[in-house]
Amino acid sequence: MNVAFLGMGRMGREMARHVIEAGHQLTIWNRTPGRARELVAAGAREAASVRDAVAGADAVVLMLFDDASARQVLGDVVAGAPARTLVINTTTIAPATGRDLGRVAATAGLRYVEAPVVGTIGPARDATLRVLVGASEQDAAAAEELLSRFGTTRHVGGVGAATALKAVVNLGLALATGALGEALRLGSDLGVDRDLLRSELAGGALGFILNYKQSMLADNDFQPATFTLDGLIKDLRIATGSARRPLPMATTTLALATEASDAGHGKEDFASLAAYYTAT
Secondary structure, three states, X not given: OEEEEEOOOHHHHHHHHHHHHXXXXXXXXXXXXXXXXXXXXXXXXEOOOHHHHHOOOOEEEEOOOOHHHHHHHHHHHHHHOOOOOEEEEOOOOOHHHHHHHHHHHHHOOOEEEEOOEEOOHHHHHHOOEEEEXXXXXXXXXXXXXXXXXXXXXXXXXXXOHHHHHHHHHHHHHXXXXXXXXXXXXXXHHOOOOHHHHHHHHHOOOXXXXXXXXXXXXXXXXXXXXXXXXXXXHHHHHHHHHHOOOOXXXXXXXXXXHHHHHHHHHOOOEOOHHHHHHHHO
16 A cells, blocks of 8 residues: 655654554655654655655545644645545544544545544554544545554544544543642642652542653653643643533643643643642
């Protein structure tokens, strides 16, 4: 299969590696060239433009940052990809944007599959991501061979269903991180021993996020980031912007996360939100 992979950020590079390891012909593109020399060394071709990358492609995978970048790149895909090309968008975007991009692709005669992934750099490297698939049954089946290279797939409905579920999943991650920060703040204010506090929290409702980020929190060092605070802020904005009713906890968490980003923590791991909450 001739696969074009668009977006060579940290997640994109890890995911694209599985494509070439599976024996597919791989063409890569990134807004800033030269970001994936290891893939080129392994046999991938780096294209100078999106149109160049998708010309003659059987499948196109997008792994970008946000709604705006996905819209822009899909516009170039539409302009350059052959009819019936399978377009797989793994970018985390708003459900409304996902549905709109699906219509744009369908109007252009392309097959569109949304496939946001649950997991960060480690699961991307190990091909253990959870891949949420939103598409027709036929298109989901066509994308399965590629998507299964990234992890475990789950077809959750039509276009828009997977982006909706991903918005909810990442909202839960953000709220848990904020809640951990508030629990740590209260423990600090009450003079609870730091190690005792973390030990007890690890065995309770906040155990997942604390155990996941324990070493970063213990060392107060949030680099390298597996998922940045700015990325979490983007996903919080997706959640609050998509909701039909107010989400007061999400709104509060978004305000605090934005404050932490403005204070210089935006490119750090999202766990820095809990530490910022505790320190302020």
